[in-house]
Amino acid sequence: MSELSIPTYDPATTVRSLEVEIDAPASVVWEVLTDLDSYPHWNPFCVAAKSTLELGAAVEMTLADYSGATETFPYTEYVCAVVPERLLSWELRPTEVSVQAARRDQVIEPITDNRCRYYSTDAFLGEEALQIMADSGEWVKRAFDDTAVALKERSEALFTARSLGSRSA
Secondary structure (H helix, E strand, O other), X not given: OOOXXXXXXXXXXXXXXXXXXXXXXXXXXXHHHHOHHHHHHHOOOEEEEEOOOOOOOEEEEEEEOOOOXXXXXXXXXXXXXXXXXXXXXXXXXXXXXOOOEEEEEEEEEEEEOOXXXXXXXXXXXXXXXXXXHHHHHHXXXXXXXXXXXXXXXXXXXXXXXXXXXXXXX
């Protein structure tokens, strides 16, 4: 199996979630990540998402506010990488209104046929990257860690239910 090429970013402006080992195949984890309609059932940070997940497509999200300011807030990023069962990425592009930019990579690494690991990164880019990291890096890390744990739980439950022949997951 060839190595997946993940962009490298400045560690001073990059948040990385904890890495979780998941007792489910990469295909199941991929299914959970790409089933955006089910996010409200398992994802504590991105509580709703809508997208075709095609390259360049908008990902319209409703995010839980881990900074403590409000209950949820809307956020839109754009799909920039899709490698089935390995990588799902979206980015915030700078605009005339805001120079903020970022890229989120969600990485799945197969370990065996029925086991894989997952982590995600959020690289803050552009001239405001250091300030954004200072302002939001801590809560983004908490949000991504919670998401990694929830993805593990959801993927393992789905795989176990299917392995037992159950129709509920």
